Amino acid sequence: MITIRKKLVPDIQANKVTYGKANTRKFIVVHETDNTRLGADADAHARLQYNGNSRSASWHYTVDDKEAVQSFEHAWRCWAAGSNTGNNEGIQIEVCVNSDGNYQKAMQNAAELVAKVMKDENIPIQNVVQHNHFSGKNCPRNMREGKILWSKFITMVKNASGNAQQQKLAIDNNKYRVLTGTYGTRQAAENVLDVLKHRFGWVVYIEPDGAKWRIKTGTFTGMAVAQAGANKIKTAKLAKVTNIVAE
Ligand SMILES: [Zn+2]
Missing domain, CATH: 3.40.80.10 (Peptidoglycan recognition protein-like)
Incomplete structure (x- = not known):
């Protein structure tokens, strides 16, 4: 190219x-x-x-x-x-x-x-x-x-x-989810969930991770879209760490 x-x-x-x-x-x-x-x-x-x-x-x-x-x-x-x-x-x-x-x-x-x-x-x-x-x-x-x-x-x-x-x-039709890093309390995770659900309009879940909690999003179609979602979370300072996982 x-x-x-x-x-x-x-x-x-x-x-x-x-x-x-x-x-x-x-x-x-x-x-x-x-x-x-x-x-x-x-x-x-x-x-x-x-x-x-x-x-x-x-x-x-x-x-x-x-x-x-x-x-x-x-x-x-x-x-x-x-x-x-x-x-x-x-x-x-x-x-x-x-x-x-x-x-x-x-x-x-x-x-x-x-x-x-x-x-x-x-x-x-x-x-x-x-x-x-x-x-x-x-x-x-x-x-x-x-x-x-x-x-x-x-x-x-x-x-x-x-x-x-x-x-x-050759567009990417694969599905991906964004996982945040962990929050120390369920309440902290709930606060983030609230924003993602009501402000962003996303489907989101809270998942336990040992004694901590993280957010898992619904699926995004294509890595680029998932990446944009992860960036949006970071830009809004809702999580320091995000991971994208294939569905
Ligand atoms: Zn010429």
Whole structure:
């Protein structure tokens, strides 16, 4: 899974190299940096933008074989596509081609990033396009020359979207209960029970534990929900210790 790091260009600089905000986010535009120098990776390009790119150009993300770095929020209308439509309506992704990088891996990461942006912005796969689509420029160059076919790349994006979908479907339907640590008296446990029952609206029980008492909740569906329940107990300072147990 690709990691996405933000190194956002400060607004004062962003205003100099974009048309400002109000990007309609209809397209995802794929580019290659055309920069084969050693070390010309995502971090280097993100720093270039961050430190004030001397060229009149800007783009949202740079991806290499290790990570993606975001330089602009999607709302910015970056200057990358060579046409007003492309710049005003597109989210621009530059894929690194540094000679010390792995091009195939960078494209795999780009596919995962595209899949994520599609999902976040509700952009259909038909609107994932090459820079060439807007201005006729030979970009992304290697891809256009067949190093990875565009059709293959689109399949990679679809697969990445499918995986994301599957991860979403693989939801945790297991049941869990939250147990508190022990209270010295039954009354102390009763006080907590009262809050959980009446303020939180939960099903809760008191259980003896040796000479002490603890609270056991009804079941939560999924570890994340149980964890949220345990956090709620702690935030309300009703218990110092909580344990989550599978049902
Ligand atoms: Zn381009």
